[in-house]
Amino acid sequence: MFEIAEMGDVVLQSGATLRGARLSYKTHGSLNAARDNAIVYPTWYGGQHTDNEWLIGAGLALDPARYFIIVPDMLGNGLSSSPSNTLPPYNQARFPHVTAYDNVKLQHRLVTETFGIETLELVTGWSMGALQAYHWGSMYPSMVKRMLPSCGSARCSPHNFVFLEGVKAALTADAEWKEGFYDKPPARGLRAMGRVYAGWGFSQAFYREELEIKELGYSSLEDFLVTFWEGGFLQTDANDLLAMLWTWQHGDISANPLYKGDFDLALSSITAKTIVMPGQTDLYFPPEDSQYEVSKMRNAEYRPIPSIWGHQAGGAGLNPVDARFVNAALVDLLER
Numbered sequence: 001m002f003e004i005a006e007m008g009d010v011v012l013q014s015g016a017t018l019r020g021a022r023l024s025y026k027t028h029g030s031l032n033a034a035r036d037n038a039i040v041y042p043t044w045y046g047g048q049h050t051d052n053e054w055l056i057g058a059g060l061a062l063d064p065a066r067y068f069i070i071v072p073d074m075l076g077n078g079l080s081s082s083p084s085n086t087l088p089p090y091n092q093a094r095f096p097h098v099t100a101y102d103n104v105k106l107q108h109r110l111v112t113e114t115f116g117i118e119t120l121e122l123v124t125g126w127s128m129g130a131l132q133a134y135h136w137g138s139m140y141p142s143m144v145k146r147m148l149p150s151c152g153s154a155r156c157s158p159h160n161f162v163f164l165e166g167v168k169a170a171l172t173a174d175a176e177w178k179e180g181f182y183d184k185p186p187a188r189g190l191r192a193m194g195r196v197y198a199g200w201g202f203s204q205a206f207y208r209e210e211l212e213i214k215e216l217g218y219s220s221l222e223d224f225l226v227t228f229w230e231g232g233f234l235q236t237d238a239n240d241l242l243a244m245l246w247t248w249q250h251g252d253i254s255a256n257p258l259y260k261g262d263f264d265l266a267l268s269s270i271t272a273k274t275i276v277m278p279g280q281t282d283l284y285f286p287p288e289d290s291q292y293e294v295s296k297m298r299n300a301e302y303r304p305i306p307s308i309w310g311h312q313a314g315g316a317g318l319n320p321v322d323a324r325f326v327n328a329a330l331v332d333l334l335e336r
Contacts, residue, residue: 014097077240126151131251156248267297
């Protein structure tokens, strides 16, 4: 089960008003009397709160017996306010553009207004969850004690933007797309989107070693492409995917009134003890971007994930070796 926080009418960075905004979330564990054991763990592109649970549990770093873990669903993911669940006139393709800044502003309201929390032990996240973690650290530096972003970045790079343009083009080329006002899911476009994504989500070495067969148990490369990639995207509303994609493409911790586009200033304003964990073979969040970010941060360590699983090294718990590596880093950070 999960909860819904009613946020009222919210004016977004775009200038549009998201009326009756709803923020879905799930909590694990209990908030202590001092209200100082809280962790925020945002979701990723296409993911929902249940997809984060591989890193939460007894004996893991994010142990509900010790911490109060809040997993907020990103706007656009089908549970929080999204194109697929918003009433006209802002339904479907008319859903307003939402930034990571907008998301974290609402998450901050949830944390402070609903739970009365003033400090966070940790903010962590994978992929777009990492983007939100960076926003937490830069927007509320005095509140966030520790931060661990994995396989993500503090802003969308030009190359990353171009990759997403290809993904978007594959989806919207479907005749059933109908400019976002479709009567039935544009299945051909969703399948094509999955095929395009497949070449980026894992590394060249992953495919060379046939790990989709040897480790994930698919019967062939084609079986993997159809079941894992096409099947995954077919489960998500197309407008929801495009809304989150826009958020991703416009991710930038300095694109707000606090920093006015000064990216280095935004990074240097993060005071949290931080471990930045790129995937060593991530094709769209390359380690070089993370190295630059760490160089501008006050209290950050660069610790890449030594894996050939590409972007997937840091998320979804697909690979137990990488999952243990990420969990160990969280343990290390939480003990500091």
